[in-house]
Amino acid sequence: xxxxxxFNFQQMMYFTIPLLxxxxxxxxxxxxxxxxxxxxxxxxxxxxxxxxxxxxxKNTLSVPMLLLGGLFFAAxxxxxISLVHAYASITMKADQTISGTAINLxxxxxxxxxxxxxxxxxxxxxNTNFLIREVxxxxxxxxxxxxxxxxTFFTTFLGFAILIVSIFxxxxxxxxxxxxxxxxxxxxxxxxGINVAKVRYIAVxxxxxxxxxxxxxxxxxxxxxFNGDVGGYGFLAIAVLIFGQWKxxxxxxxxxxxxxxxxxxxxxxxxxxxxxLQLPTIAYKIIPFLATLVLLAMISKNSVAPKALGxxxxxxxx
Amino acid sequence: MKNKITQLFKNVAPSLMSIGLGLLFGVVxxxxxxxxxxxxxxxxxxxxxxxxxxxxxxDGLPSLGTGLFRATPIxxxxxxxxxxxxxxxxxxxxxxxxxxxxxxxxxxxxxxPFPGIGNWILAVISAMLxxxxxxxxxxxxxxxxxxxxxxxxxxxNYIGMYLVQYAVINTVFDYVKNQTVPVPIVSTTPxxxxxxxxxxxxVDIGFFIAVIAAIxxxxxxxxxxxxxxxxxxxxxxxxxxxxxxxxxxxxVISMMIAGALAGLSGALVYLSASGNHIEIVDVLATEGFxxxxxxxxxxxxxxxxIFSGLFIVHLQLGGFYxxxxxxxxxxxxxxxxxxxxxxxxxxxxxxxxxxKKGGKK
Numbered sequence: 012x013x014x015x016x017x018f019n020f021q022q023m024m025y026f027t028i029p030l031l032x033x034x035x036x037x038x039x040x041x042x043x044x045x046x047x048x049x050x051x052x053x054x055x056x057x058x059x060x061x062x063x064x065x066x067x068x069k070n071t072l073s074v075p076m077l078l079l080g081g082l083f084f085a086a087x088x089x090x091x092i093s094l095v096h097a098y099a100s101i102t103m104k105a106d107q108t109i110s111g112t113a114i115n116l117x118x119x120x121x122x123x124x125x126x127x128x129x130x131x132x133x134x135x136x137x138n139t140n141f142l143i144r145e146v147x148x149x150x151x152x153x154x155x156x157x158x159x160x161x162x163t164f165f166t167t168f169l170g171f172a173i174l175i176v177s178i179f180x181x182x183x184x185x186x187x188x189x190x191x192x193x194x195x196x197x198x199x200x201x202x203x204g205i206n207v208a209k210v211r212y213i214a215v216x217x218x219x220x221x222x223x224x225x226x227x228x229x230x231x232x233x234x235x236x237f238n239g240d241v242g243g244y245g246f247l248a249i250a251v252l253i254f255g256q257w258k259x260x261x262x263x264x265x266x267x268x269x270x271x272x273x274x275x276x277x278x279x280x281x282x283x284x285x286x287x288l289q290l291p292t293i294a295y296k297i298i299p300f301l302a303t304l305v306l307l308a309m310i311s312k313n314s315v316a317p318k319a320l321g322x323x324x325x326x327x328x329x
Numbered sequence: 330m331k332n333k334i335t336q337l338f339k340n341v342a343p344s345l346m347s348i349g350l351g352l353l354f355g356v357v358x359x360x361x362x363x364x365x366x367x368x369x370x371x372x373x374x375x376x377x378x379x380x381x382x383x384x385x386x387x388d389g390l391p392s393l394g395t396g397l398f399r400a401t402p403i404x405x406x407x408x409x410x411x412x413x414x415x416x417x418x419x420x421x422x423x424x425x426x427x428x429x430x431x432x433x434x435x436x437x438x439x440x441x442p443f444p445g446i447g448n449w450i451l452a453v454i455s456a457m458l459x460x461x462x463x464x465x466x467x468x469x470x471x472x473x474x475x476x477x478x479x480x481x482x483x484x485x486n487y488i489g490m491y492l493v494q495y496a497v498i499n500t501v502f503d504y505v506k507n508q509t510v511p512v513p514i515v516s517t518t519p520x521x522x523x524x525x526x527x528x529x530x531x532v533d534i535g536f537f538i539a540v541i542a543a544i545x546x547x548x549x550x551x552x553x554x555x556x557x558x559x560x561x562x563x564x565x566x567x568x569x570x571x572x573x574x575x576x577x578x579x580x581v582i583s584m585m586i587a588g589a590l591a592g593l594s595g596a597l598v599y600l601s602a603s604g605n606h607i608e609i610v611d612v613l614a615t616e617g618f619x620x621x622x623x624x625x626x627x628x629x630x631x632x633x634x635i636f637s638g639l640f641i642v643h644l645q646l647g648g649f650y651x652x653x654x655x656x657x658x659x660x661x662x663x664x665x666x667x668x669x670x671x672x673x674x675x676x677x678x679x680x681x682x683x684x685k686k687g688g689k690k
Contacts, residue, residue: 048479095670105673108419109625113670116622120662127657128362243613246421246483253480293495300484304466307481308474316477 027270029229033248036221043214048111051245052118057223061085062237089223136236194317272299343678351668384643394527404638405594406620417563422482424617425489430592433459460592468584531603
């Protein structure tokens, strides 16, 4: 019984953590007032660059170095592509949805085009296994050790670290306060001397770095190859972000909810209770999305997006 | 008259500038990647660029016909997205609406009571209804429960895809090929003899239906009070409410019209005599997402969508023929994304053009 719980919990983390990281990435951008529909594209860039790094260096570097290097280049890739988005949506005062759509389109095409130019086939595969069977010492802790420190990935801890740092940055630092001010009422922020454009630039760049990391995390935890896309996870992350009401802790719960549903659709055969229900497989595939819709219908009545979301900052406007 | 022409120029010039910049970017990518690729010669690069420019005309009439056929669904999803944009909604759910519409069309065409022309018309109507109902869920949630339409559309895309898989497997499934059984030839869309003008292509009545749909939406939006009300709700929900417009109802209606258009798109793809099938794979229909590009490139103008749809297909076919010179066809999507990216700068281009004009005077 406990084994089934441990197994499903560990499986759940593989889906939850990428969603958590990418939704948090979206949070930085959107709380500063910049719509980020390009999360999927940034994930793809991160996943591609990271996977390509591992593919090219797998014979020269040790496994932990491969992972760290992959994460570094994924973050760098995400950062570069996010600058493209920031330039359009902040400097050029362009429509943020258009720029985001363009980046989504570009990323998938670029990943496949570059892979085919570099190595003929579009699939970037690596057989390196990044799974950590047991974390020394910590895995011996009863229950918690089984839940968090067995069959896990380094990225799981990274994900929680990003969450904790994000809560601190958003609510306890001057920068976080300014970031939120820019997303709610940029004119007021400007009137007290905050450089709205600069804050938004930094926010979008953080967003790019995290989305890149999230993309590589997704590739590492769910497969051992990259094939041009991240299975629409960037869009699911947007859903998690909105579902999580643009707030870090709620985003965590939304990501766990999604991860759990996703896991059950894969592993329900291991859970005697669910098998006894005899639902068709299709039901488990639909449940995550249907449940989200129902939950949203119940909680959205009073939901508030950042007030200035998608609004181009114009100093003259009052 | 002269004023009208300058006005038209003013409207189109910024789009042309973004297309020009995007193509320039594409040429740079093609030349640079070709130079670094050991398997490609300079001749390959030259002929690759040629194929790209020729696009739909690479093979003369057959490829032109193929182009018209391929443009049909993305013009319709483009109109769907553009119409929603104009009424203040982002219809990222055209993909799901397309899929449920496509299934409804296939189902009715195969199992409907009037084999022949009766079935295909019934199939088209059912597809539009299915798409409209699918989108209505999003509209209702938005209007009455304040659910962001982007997230609900994304959910409805996946729900639609899986439900259609389930429905296909239990009704009109070809177990061997893992896809829907073919629509009987009598119930496919009429080709109107177009295939003799455009041999080896699948062009049929669908293209004209798409163009007519775009024109109807243009008239609805720009020439009718009802269209004005829909646009007003998108522009300012509170103001339109104050003016006595039922904004909640209008949100639902707007979504349903957008959904019907995407559903129609699905119908025309799967009812074509060329034999398209819904395959059982976990991939969202791409037509819905291409529709977003088509709509954005046309600045959400329904008539402009006809041209942007044709233009995108022109590029796509160019990319197809470039494979002969060992180019990955994805280069076209890179160019397209650059064009769309630059089209976001249109406000900037407009100011730029106006400044130039002012300077001359």
